[in-house]
Each structure stands twice: as structure tokens, then as C-alpha cells.
Amino acid sequence: MTFAEIQQRLAAKFGERIGALSPANKDPFLVIAAGDLVEICRFAKEDAELAFDCLMNLSSVDWPKKNQIEVVYHLWSYSKRHAFVLKVLLDRAQPRIASVESVWKSADWLEREQFDLMGVQFEGHPDLRRIMMPDDWVGNPLRKDYAEQPQWHNITTTRDNSLEGYVRLDELKKKAAEAAAAAAPKKEVLQ
């Protein structure tokens, strides 16, 4: 099935809750409301025609100017060999969304990754803790406004530039030669 056919199939089931596909000149995707997510995902998985048995990827995008965090779901069907992209827009200050771990098991670690690096709260996730950064890490590193802490466990997170303050030897010699030439009395050129 093509993206448009999948969108029509979903629209036939959910009606107005399924909007139009994104502009055709880009890779198509479908934006849905956060509240409908689990219902739509479960239908997409269990429907015989769609049969999305695999959650390929779950990622998120930070938009500080729009004050949004976009969670992106890449679905794939092994039996039908077609793919689809769902997006959910969340508030940047309080990014909360229902977990799809009950639909696809693979969402477990993918959601933990987004929780760790982007700070998205997945409600209903069985084991929501950091997966990549240490447990006591402060902040979500993939947020655009992330600022690194000055130190972690007494390890400073910056390093001085060892070349700072050093002067090139050839430049010093050149300057000394120029100074010597300026100080030396000028030789009278014989006519």
C-alpha cells in the first residue's frame, strides 16, 4: 500500500481524527493527536490490511522556537512490505505521551532513549529510566538548550587548551631580528 492508501484506510476507521498527509514534495507523514496515539497504533498493528507488525524507529525532534517536541514513529510491515510515519506534537515544557510499549515490545528501549536524551515522559511505560547516560545525569543532552554541567563525579567536563599562552619560536626570532635591525646604526652606502 502507498502512504495515501494507508492514510485513507486509517481515515475510514477513525474519521475526522485522521488529518491530511503532509505536503507531497516532502517525505509524507501523518500528524495525529497525542490522545489517539495508542488506539491508532493498535489498529495499525492488528488490522489485516495494514499489518504494521514492526516499530522500526521511534525518535523525537526539538523545536525551541515553536515550543514543541515532535515524537516520530516509523512503522513497517514485514508481511505487506510497506511503511508509514506518524508524528505527535507535544508541549516542550511538559512533553507527556502514552507509551506504545503495550503495542510493540520494541518500543520499550526506544522510548527509554527518548526519555533519556529528550526528556519525553511516556505514561504507562513499565520501566522508564535512563538507558544511555548514567542514572544520575542532569539534563537531557539532545535538547537544543542543553548546557553541560561543569563536572560529573568530580571529573571536570572541560579541558584547558595546552597551546594557550605559547608563542611561536620563529615569530619571536623574527621580532628580535627586526628590533635588532631597527636599533643598529645604519651603514652609509658608498656612492
Next chain:
Amino acid sequence: MPKDYQQDFGSIITSKTSFIDEIINLARKSSIFYLLFGLACCGIELMQTGGPRADIDRFGSVPRATPRQSDLMIVAGTLTYKMAERCRLLYEQMAEPKYVISMGSCASCGGLFQYAYSVCKGVDKLVPVDIYVPGCPPRPEALTEGLMRVQDKIVRERWFSARQKIGQPEASLGVDYKVTA
């Protein structure tokens, strides 16, 4: 040369090496067992150095899979903060005397990844480093050179003569060497 390195070097080097020290040092420098500690692509080069072409075994240096049997830790690769504490733990598990080679740019200063949030900016923030081997990654020849510099350091030490004089006042040693039991 960093300041602390100079001090360290100065306290250990002496021209008065006793004969028994020379024998001990000859044995020690010819059996530097290194800890397998490959963290990234430098680890591949470390394996290559241990392999038949570069063959670091010529210098009596063979890999060990446990820090308890190792004399030398070759930190090969990008050290993340999560790994940093493990690195420190492994170093502390090694028996004295122990040496550290910081292999490659990443281990020395963070290298290519020094602006990343997850990478430790140099292994010398955790453990004292004896030799820095530059490169990204260093060739096996460069790492072999680093090992030979560790050997140079070993032959200048005098553990035996220092050990003989434990309990005596420090001044009687005649050198600036701190004796600890």
C-alpha cells in the same frame, strides 16, 4: 612536559642503580603484561600491535584479560563518563608497580569528540598517565614506541635499593626518594 610528570620522573630516576636492581628491572621491563582495554577504534590498532606483524610480544608484552595480572594499562579509545568510573576501578585493581599509556587523541584529551556531552576529556583526569601516544589511531609502530618508553622508565627505577632501606631516615638514602612500607 606537564609539571607533575617532571616531578614524578625526577624522584624515580637515579644514576646510582644497584646491580640487583638492574637484574630486577631487566626482568620487569621484559615482561610488561598489558591490560586489554580497547574502548574504540584504537582497540583494533591495539590488537594489531599484539598481532603477528607488529608483534609486541617481542618485548615480552602479552595481553592479560584481568587487571590483577597486568602491569600496564593501555587506554585505547574514546572514554565516556559512564566508562570513566570503570576505568578508575580497573586501574585501582592493578597491582603496583603499574603504568598507564594513553593511546590516541581521544584518551589523551577527548580528541575528535571533546565537544561531546558524554566523552571524558582525557584519561589523565582519572588516573596518572605515564606515556601519551598521539595519533588517531596511532600506528602499531607508534604504540610499540610508547611501550619502549615505558621500558625506559622501568629500567631507571630502583625498587630493590629503596626497599632495603625501609625504616631508615630518608636522608640516609642520599637521594630525594620517599620510602613507604
